[in-house]
Amino acid sequence: MRSARLPLLILVALLVFCFGLAAWLDLWFQSWRGNRAQSGDLLNVLMGDSRRLFANHFFVKADAYFHSGFYPTVFDNREAFQTPHMAEDSGTVGGRNRGDEKGFLGRPRDWIDAFSRRLFPSRHTHLDEGGPSGDLGNSSQVREIMPWLRISAELNPNDIRTYTVSAYWLRERMGKVAEAEQFLREGLRENPDSYEIMYELGRVYSENKNDQAHARNLWEAALRQWQKQVASLPDPERAYKFLFVEITSHLALLEEKQGNYPQALAYMELWKTRSASPDAVEKYIEEVRRKMSSVGQTQAVQAGQSSGKAP
Amino acid sequence: MNNIVAIAGVVIKEMYRRKDFYVLFILTVLICGVMASVNFFNDDKIVRYLKEICLLCIWICSLVIAVTTTARQIPSERENRTLFPLLAKPLTRTQLLLGKFLGCWLACGLALVCFYTFFGALAAAREHHWPLLSYLQAATLHWVMLGVVIALALLGSLIFSAPSANTTICFVAVTFILVLGRHLNKIALQLPEPRRSVLYGFYYCIPHLELFDVRDLIIHNWPPIGWTVCGVAALYGLAYAAAFLISACLVFRRKAIN
Amino acid sequence: MDTLNPPKQMAERITNGQVPGTYGSDSPPSFAYPEAGPSPQAALDPVLETRSLSVTYRGRGTGQPDRQAVKALTLVVRRSEVFGFLGPNGAGKTTTMNVLLGFINASSGSASLFGTDVREPIARQRIGYLPELTYYYKFLSAEELLRFYARIFKIPKVERDRRIDAVLKLVDLQQARKRQIKTYSKGMQQRVGLAQALINDPELLILDEPTSGLDPIGRMRVREVIQRLKNEGKTVCDRVAILHQGELKVEGSVSELARQHQCSLEQLFLKVIGYAAQPSN
Numbered sequence: 001m002r003s004a005r006l007p008l009l010i011l012v013a014l015l016v017f018c019f020g021l022a023a024w025l026d027l028w029f030q031s032w033r034g035n036r037a038q039s040g041d042l043l044n045v046l047m048g049d050s051r052r053l054f055a056n057h058f059f060v061k062a063d064a065y066f067h068s069g070f071y072p073t074v075f076d077n078r079e080a081f082q083t084p085h086m087a088e089d090s091g092t093v094g095g096r097n098r099g100d101e102k103g104f105l106g107r108p109r110d111w112i113d114a115f116s117r118r119l120f121p122s123r124h125t126h127l128d129e130g131g132p133s134g135d136l137g138n139s140s141q142v143r144e145i146m147p148w149l150r151i152s153a154e155l156n157p158n159d160i161r162t163y164t165v166s167a168y169w170l171r172e173r174m175g176k177v178a179e180a181e182q183f184l185r186e187g188l189r190e191n192p193d194s195y196e197i198m199y200e201l202g203r204v205y206s207e208n209k210n211d212q213a214h215a216r217n218l219w220e221a222a223l224r225q226w227q228k229q230v231a232s233l234p235d236p237e238r239a240y241k242f243l244f245v246e247i248t249s250h251l252a253l254l255e256e257k258q259g260n261y262p263q264a265l266a267y268m269e270l271w272k273t274r275s276a277s278p279d280a281v282e283k284y285i286e287e288v289r290r291k292m293s294s295v296g297q298t299q300a301v302q303a304g305q306s307s308g309k310a311p
Numbered sequence: 312m313n314n315i316v317a318i319a320g321v322v323i324k325e326m327y328r329r330k331d332f333y334v335l336f337i338l339t340v341l342i343c344g345v346m347a348s349v350n351f352f353n354d355d356k357i358v359r360y361l362k363e364i365c366l367l368c369i370w371i372c373s374l375v376i377a378v379t380t381t382a383r384q385i386p387s388e389r390e391n392r393t394l395f396p397l398l399a400k401p402l403t404r405t406q407l408l409l410g411k412f413l414g415c416w417l418a419c420g421l422a423l424v425c426f427y428t429f430f431g432a433l434a435a436a437r438e439h440h441w442p443l444l445s446y447l448q449a450a451t452l453h454w455v456m457l458g459v460v461i462a463l464a465l466l467g468s469l470i471f472s473a474p475s476a477n478t479t480i481c482f483v484a485v486t487f488i489l490v491l492g493r494h495l496n497k498i499a500l501q502l503p504e505p506r507r508s509v510l511y512g513f514y515y516c517i518p519h520l521e522l523f524d525v526r527d528l529i530i531h532n533w534p535p536i537g538w539t540v541c542g543v544a545a546l547y548g549l550a551y552a553a554a555f556l557i558s559a560c561l562v563f564r565r566k567a568i569n
Numbered sequence: 570m571d572t573l574n575p576p577k578q579m580a581e582r583i584t585n586g587q588v589p590g591t592y593g594s595d596s597p598p599s600f601a602y603p604e605a606g607p608s609p610q611a612a613l614d615p616v617l618e619t620r621s622l623s624v625t626y627r628g629r630g631t632g633q634p635d636r637q638a639v640k641a642l643t644l645v646v647r648r649s650e651v652f653g654f655l656g657p658n659g660a661g662k663t664t665t666m667n668v669l670l671g672f673i674n675a676s677s678g679s680a681s682l683f684g685t686d687v688r689e690p691i692a693r694q695r696i697g698y699l700p701e702l703t704y705y706y707k708f709l710s711a712e713e714l715l716r717f718y719a720r721i722f723k724i725p726k727v728e729r730d731r732r733i734d735a736v737l738k739l740v741d742l743q744q745a746r747k748r749q750i751k752t753y754s755k756g757m758q759q760r761v762g763l764a765q766a767l768i769n770d771p772e773l774l775i776l777d778e779p780t781s782g783l784d785p786i787g788r789m790r791v792r793e794v795i796q797r798l799k800n801e802g803k804t805v806c807d808r809v810a811i812l813h814q815g816e817l818k819v820e821g822s823v824s825e826l827a828r829q830h831q832c833s834l835e836q837l838f839l840k841v842i843g844y845a846a847q848p849s850n
Contacts (some may be wrong), residue, residue, distance in 0.1 A: 065359060069527035075494040109496050112519055116493060119452075121527050132533050147351045147360040162516045170352060179352040318718040321706060328708040328749075392704045396765060399670045399698035400721045401690045567673050 022128030039084035043154060046071065054277040055156030062086060062165075068131045081102060086145060090168035092200060093161055128173055141175045147185070159275040163187030164200040177208040193229065198222035198245050212254060219251050241274045248274075259296070261292040314402050315410040323421070324416025327381060331459075331484045332422055335372040339426065342368055343433055351489045358437035364432055366526045369426040370453070374421055374485060381415045381464035382477045394568055412465055412556055419457045423450055444535045449525050452541065455548035456523035460485055462555035463518075469562045470554050489522045518551040573806070615684075616773050617646040617669065623680035624664050624815075640815040641678065646770075646808075656728040656812035657842050663701075670698060682773065694722065697771035701778045703762035707751035709762050712740050714750065714769050722769040736764040740794055756787030763794055769833060809834070814844045 009262040022139035044052050064071035072078045079099030102124040108114035116292035125131050127142040149166040152159065163184055184201045191197060202218035205211040226247060230240045252267035265288055272281040343365045351357055386406075388394040397407065405509075427450045435441045462482065465490060467477040491498075499510035522544050523535065609799050624639040639661040644667040646652045656662050667673045668680050669687050685692040712733060740760040743754065751760060753827045759779070766774060779795070789808050810820040818841045819826060823834055832839050 022468075067532075068531035068533070073494065075497045109500065111492075113496060115540075116519070116522055119522055119525055119528075119536060121531060127419070143354055143357050144359040146354065147349075147357060150351050152561055174352070174354065176352055176454065183352070191340065193434075258397070298555065313723060314721050317717055321709070321769075323711070325706070325708050391707075392700065393706055395670075395672065396698060396705065396718075397701045397760070398672060398701075399693055399696070399700075400718060401694040402721055403690045433685050491741055 013140070024095070025206065052156040052158075053164075055128070055152045058086065058148045058155065059153040059159065059162060062145040065148060066127050068121055068125050068127065070124055075105045077106065084165075086142075087161055087165045089126065089128065090165050092164035092168055092196065093248070127170070128288075140173050142169050145169065146174075153183075157187070157190035158309050159196050160187065160191060160196045163189045164196050164286055167200050167204065171208050172202055178206060180204055180208075185289075195225035195246070195247070197227065197241060198290070199243060199250075202250070206254065212258065216251070216254060219247055223247050223251065224273055242296040245276075246273060255289055259295075261288055261295065264288050265292070314406045315495055318407060318410025319328050319414035319417055322380075322384065322411060323418045326376075326414075326418040326422075330423075330431040332376060332380065335375060336422075336425060336429075339365070339368040339372055340429065343429075344429055346464070347437075347539055356437060358434060361437065362434050362530045363431050363526070366529065369423075369430060370524075370526070373423060373453065373457060374460065374482070376388060377415065377460050378464050378478055378481045378485070379420045380393070380418065381411070381461045381498065382459040382468050382474045382481065384415065384465070385410045385468045386474045386477075389568060399566070400476045404563045408465065408556065408560055412461060412552075415465075416454075416458050417463065422455055423457070440528075442532070442535070445533075448536055449529050451523055452544060452548075455545045455552075456520050458552045459518050459520060459548050459555070466555045466559040466562065469559055469566060485520060487515055489524060490521075492517060492519050492521045500512055518548070523548060533559070582730050607703050614648050615645045615681075616648050617652075617680075617682055618684075619644055619665070619669075619680045620678055622668060623682050624661075624668060624673065625676040625677050638815050639668070639675075642815075642817050644810055644817060646773075650783070650808060652722060653809040654812070655809055657837060660842075661815040662812055662813040663777070664742060664815075666775060669691050669775070670696075695771055696773040697766035697767070697769060699762045699766040699774075699776045699779055699782055704749050705761060705765070706760065708749060710749055711737065711753075712746040712800055713765065714761065715764060717767050718768050722783075724769065732768060732770070736767050739767065740764045740795065741790070754787075756790060759783060759787060759791060760794070762845070763791065811838060818842075826833075 002013070007144070053146065057112045057299045060071075063086050066084070066086040072081055077099065080097045080101035081104070082096045082098075083093060084096075087093045088097065098252070100277075105117070108117065110182075121132070123132065125134070127144060128139050130136050130138045131141050140298065146166065146169070149162055151271070153162040153166070167180040170176045170183065179205050182198050182200065185205065187197045188194065193277040198218050199222040202222065206215035226240070226244055228242070233240075248267045250269035252264050252271055255261070255264035255267060265285060268281060268285045272285070275281045276283070323565075343361065346364050347361055352361075357374050385394075388397070398404070427446060431441060431446055450492040463484070464477065464481045467481055468474065471480065473479040495510060495517075499514060502510060526534075528536065580783065582774070619642050619839045622642040623637065623761065624641055626636045626638055628634050628636070630647065642661070642665060653848065654662050654665070664673070670684065671687055671690070671693065674688070675770050682688045682692040683695055687693075709717070715733045716729065719732060724732060734743075737746050739764050742757065742760055745757060750758065763779070766776070776795075780791050808820070808822050809826070819837070822830070825834060826837055832840070
């Protein structure tokens with residue numbers, strides 16, 4: 001009996017010791033900076049920061065889906081795919097693509113290469129243009145890229161382009177404006193200083209909800225953020241310039257549409273400073289000035305008429 | 312032929328009495344079920360990601376079934392000493408080997424029928440459209456590819472002493488070919504001689520299993536492949552399977568089995 | 570028996586029932602072994618013959634010399650005989666059987682079964698083999714296993730069912746015929762082995778230590794089965810051959826050897842292998 005009880009007693013003692021040790025260590029662990037368990041995100045807990053490595057893979061996978069599987073690998077010529085086409089077509093990022101997007105495979109190098117091209121996708125198509133069938137009625141098939149964009153956002157919430165590209169296709173082709181706005185707001189929560197997301201959110205309000213006031217506020221906030229983050233750099237990259245041009249051009253056109261010509265002119269001047277086609281912007285400026293002057297003449301006439309009538 | 316079919320029947324019985332296939336099938340169903348239940352932006356028409364995940368599971372499971380079933384055939388016969396009463400019958404070693412190949416291949420074929428039926432039902436539930444011809448082509452090419460893998464595993468089981476070594480080497484080789492086989496010629500062209508010639512020679516010698524991987528065509532709803540192309544690919548695969556089987560027969564005939 | 574026909578033609582003749590004593594022939598099915606009442610001429614036909622059979626196992630390249638397992642073995646087993654093949658461990662018995670069954674090739678000499686070279690698979694059409702260690706496909710039932718082997722022997726379907734019933738009754742496994750072999754005891758597996766050795770009504774039955782690994786009850790049961798076969802006209806151990814270190818030392822009938830050497834078979838065995846008897850106190 002004694003020999004049967006002793007191992008049991010030792011076991012109980014060990015359990016008590018472990019429990020006490022766990023309780024004592026838990027206080028320290030909760031305050032530990034590297035404690036991933038504080039995060040509610042399962043992927044964050046499981047993978048930590050290594051999950052960001054996979055995020056870009058899924059973003060590129062979404063672009064491969066955009067092309068219905070016809071996509072270059074790391075062994076092919078990727079000059080025409082440096083900027084994912086789904087991002088470029090959405091107008092949310094500046095494009096850097098050069099070269100022939102249809103011919104990245106090159107000529108067949110041998111008979112196996114030539115034969116294999118009959119057994120995988122071998123034609124350049126975009127889902128928003130109907131995919132392999134080319135039927136524009138199927139352009140909503142662009143929905144198929146969404147799961148990979150969602151996963152990419154989960155893995156790397158700080159990749160801005162995932163939110164902006166997704167939002168564009170959600171609202172433009174899938175008609176899901178509410179989902180686009182919700183996704184952008186999620187992105188803004190993770191990246192509160194992101195002018196790209198503010199700009200895109202502004203587009204949602206302007207183009208889909210017809211709420212120009214809200215759009216104006218967002219674009220102005222985006223412009224302020226841009227100026228704060230990028231303007232101080234000696235030579236902002238083309239992507240940064242692209243967003244600046246987009247924000248200022250949208251603000252300018254919005255103000256022009258609403259008849260706020262002086263404000264429109266101010267934004268156009270800003271737009272012109274970083275535009276790739278300053279001459280075209282200059283034409284806009286002249287047109288706005290013409291409108292301003294005709295509005296000014298009209299106002300003067302109206303003012304004169306109203307003063308003439310006064311006793 | 313009678314002996315070959317008899318042995319094939321025993322292999323098929325073994326496969327459906329072991330739990331491997333059922334476990335893998337249920338795992339595939341569960342994974343696809345979980346992925347299908349995920350809500351992406353309140354859109355229930357998104358289907359291609361599901362097709363890709365399902366097909367990936369099918370390919371992995373079918374390769375596992377093919378390699379593990381085949382790799383243990385001859386070694387377990389020897390280990391369990393069931394080979395001796397079998398070869399004491401009027402049966403040649405070549406018939407035994409061909410029977411094992413046929414059994415494993417047919418067993419994998421039956422497994423593929425189950426898997427692809429599930430895949431078709433899953434895709435049709437969302438797409439409301441069933442491109443039977445494309446699925447049939449994909450399943451047939453997949454089955455031919457498994458024939459090559461089975462023949463390779465059978466040859467490996469006669470060369471390598473341990474089934475685990477054979478299984479590992481087969482998986483590594485098949486994965487290497489599927490992932491990199493298509494690109495070896497591009498890599499070769501970037502190398503200086505003589506490495507270029509060596510790699511290009513290797514590129515021509517290996518069975519190009521990636522030719523049978525037409526998942527992208529199925530996932531993205533491309534039109535069906537031409538039947539001539541399918542036929543040529545199938546012949547290519549069967550030729551490699553035959554070459555591996557002939558090598559296996561030559562090795563087995565010389566092997567002492569006591 | 571016609572030994573001049575090439576094996577394929579022999580197979581066709583056997584399958585078409587043109588060789589007496591095989592299934593499909595006019596002779597009644599029987600598990601008497603060999604069949605009772607052969608003609609005097611047929612009784613002298615050799616069913617098993619080796620001529621200067623030698624088997625050498627090569628050294629594995631680590632300095633080990635080649636080992637000659639069987640040295641110039643010449644023996645003949647005729648129809649209507651029960652032949653005991655004796656010897657200590659390592660004598661070459663299993664090696665000889667492996668050559669006869671086609672598992673390994675002889676280094677020199679020849680071996681034939683029913684006049685057909687053992688390297689031809691058709692030579693094994695009329696033999697039954699019970700290995701020393703009996704393992705069969707665990708996922709099959711006894712009935713399925715017998716059906717599989719019967720198919721390899723090309724036994725017609727109608728005849729197949731009847732034979733399966735008969736052998737299962739003979740080895741007393743009717744109750745367990747549908748159960749998978751993995752649920753069988755060692756004794757039951759041994760009896761399944763006996764059943765598969767008898768499924769083709771063989772003319773030559775090779776039993777390699779049929780009672781090894783069995784408990785006394787199991788041994789008794791196997792002996793009962795062999796006794797049943799013997800009761801249909803057999804005697805136990807007409808002739809014996811004793812092997813030692815790959816060489817045939819003595820051969821002859823049991824009674825003849827006992828008379829010649831003035832000792833029992835057991836004492837003769839010990840004398841042949843060079844085991845000196847201990848002086849009794």
